[in-house]
Amino acid sequence: MQLITPLQSRSGRFTRHGRHAMLALGCALVLSLFVSSFWQATASLKALGELQLQAERTGRLDSLLIQLVDAENGVRGYLLGRDRNYLEPYLNSLATIEYTLEDVRHDVEIVRDNQEALAQLTGLITLKLRILSGEVARARGGPDAPRGATGTAGRRYMDSIRKTLAEMKSRTVAHGQRSFDASIAHVERTRWVVATLSAGALVLLTALFVVLRRQIALREQIADLLQQENEQLERLVRARTVELSDLASYLTNTREAEQARLARELHDELGALLTAAKMDAAWVVRKLEPAALAPHRERFERLLKTLDSGIALKRRIIDDLRPPLLQDLGLVAALRTLGEDFAKSSGVRVTLELPDTDLELPPESSLALFRIAQEALTNIRRHAQAHNVKLGLQLAPERMILRVEDDGVGFDASRTPQRQHGLAGMRHRVQMFFGEFAIDSRPGAGTRIRATLPLAAVVQGPAAAATDQ
Missing domain, CATH: 3.30.565.10 (Histidine kinase-like ATPase, C-terminal domain)
Known part of the structure; x- marks a missing residue:
């Protein structure tokens, strides 16, 4: 028998506590890694969103400029050729400029540096559209109406609009770049955090792998010992089962042999005695005078019936002990x-x-x-x-x-x-x-x-x- 010393007991408890601490630390690392990865993914998505929003904002500024240029070109073509088909881009631009300008106002709520520029831009666009509208009205008045759509005032307003849009676009790009740089810095920090946590998790997994390997080796040793004990116990049980089966067979055969012997003795000895007693009783009945037999006839008949019952009981007992029909x-x-x-x-x-x-x-x-x-x-x-x-x-x-x-x-x-x-x-x-x-x-x-x-x-x-x- 192997005795477990207190030192081994304390070592075993320390090992169990160490495994529990490693599992708790591993869970904490995995949770932290999950949070950091989620944080990094969120920052990356935010950076991509900022890029997309910046592209949309600059695109709206460019679209506003293109719409104004289309409107000016349409009016210029109408003034030169008096063809009403040239007014279609102008009229379409009038319908979309207001919506585009409203979207730019929403963008300015985020990029607050463009608020003053937006007010100036709104005024310039209003003046520019007023000039274009006046030119169209004068052109519709007759072929000899004066033309001023491409005059000095119109070009000056258009140049001011281009300059204002360029400044707004530059500030929008700068604001988006700052947001993107902040997101990139956040992703960079998160990457180092994730790398550190991953390295810690890898070290912990290596330690757990070593511990599990030792446990598996110990379990294999225990399984081998249990298998040896089970095989030994199975051999012992098999041997005891064979012994008990042989003993039961021996007892069964012995009982059958004893019953056969008892049946033979009952048949030979008891049967002979009962048959002789019945014959003697019948002989006495025959030898007695009728006058002397009359008072005892009932008793003699009862005696003969008792002997017949004894013979029948003997036969039934013998049949139960060793059935003669079977032989x-x-x-x-x-x-x-x-x-x-x-x-x-x-x-x-x-x-x-x-x-x-x-x-x-x-x-x-x-x-x-x-x-x-x-x-x-x-x-x-x-x-x-x-x-x-x-x-x-x-x-x-x-x-x-x-x-x-x-x-x-x-x-x-x-x-x-x-x-x-x-x-x-x-x-x-x-x-x-x-x-x-x-x-x-x-x-x-x-x-x-x-x-x-x-x-x-x-x-x-x-x-x-x-x-x-």
């Missing part, structure tokens, strides 16, 4: 007589499914099958409360099957009491011939007993079957 007529006749006697004594309807001719079997096999059927019918008489019983013997290929079925109260076969020696005896008799014993029963559904014996073991006997196996 004289064979197994089939003995089972048929057993079923008929059971039906007469119990009042239960018995259906016999037996072969038409007898089977040539060794005495041990015939006796085992007969005892199984006898014990089954005894259990039915005591416990089943059945109305119908079926007793059958079937010779199948390479096996012999004995069935006993009833429609009684049944029982839970999975919870058979341990003191059911009758069932244990039947099971052991089947095991002596290396057969299979099955009980199928449920409360209220009757009981079905099936004993299947290999034909080789039945014909040759259990010793020969054991040699074959």
Whole structure:
């Protein structure tokens, strides 16, 4: 026996606490890594969003300039050619400039440096559109109307609009670049945090791998020890089972031999005594005078009936100890007589499914099958409360099957009491011939007993079957 020292005990507790601390630290690292990764992803998405918003803001400024240029070009073309088709870009631009300018106002709420420029831009655009509208109105007044759309005032306003839009675009780009640089710096910091946490997690995983390897090696050693112990225990159980099986077989055979000896002594000794007593009583009755016999005739008749009952009891006891029909007529006749006697004594309807001719079997096999059927019918008489019983013997290929079925109260076969020696005896008799014993029963559904014996073991006997196996 190996003793565990206090130092080993403290070491074991320290190891367990260390594993728990490593697991807790690992969980914290994984959680931190998850949070950092999520933080980095959020910062990256924010940077991409800033780039997209910057592109949209600068795009709206460019779109506003393009719309004004399209409006000016449309008016110029109309003034030169008096073709109303040139007014279509101008009219479309009038419809979209206001919406674009409203979007620019929303952008200015974010880029506050462009608020003054937006006010100036709004005024310039209003003046520019007013000039264009006046030019169109004058052109519609007649072919000799003056043309001023491309005049000095119009060009000055347009140049001022371009300059204002360029300044606003420059400030918008600068604001977006600052936001993007801040997001990039945030992502950079988060990357180092993630790298540090990943390195810590990798170190922790390596340590856990080493610990798990040691645990696996220890478990393998324990499993080997348990397997060795189980094999030793299995050998011991197998040896004890063989001993108990041999002992049970020996006791069964001894009991059968003792019953056979007792049956022979009852038949020879007690039978002779009872027969002699009956003959003597009958001789006395014949020798007495009628006048002398008359007062004692009733007593002599009762004596003869008692002797007949004793002889019948002797015969019944001998039949139970060693059925003479089994030796004289064979197994089939003995089972048929057993079923008929059971039906007469119990009042239960018995259906016999037996072969038409007898089977040539060794005495041990015939006796085992007969005892199984006898014990089954005894259990039915005591416990089943059945109305119908079926007793059958079937010779199948390479096996012999004995069935006993009833429609009684049944029982839970999975919870058979341990003191059911009758069932244990039947099971052991089947095991002596290396057969299979099955009980199928449920409360209220009757009981079905099936004993299947290999034909080789039945014909040759259990010793020969054991040699074959």
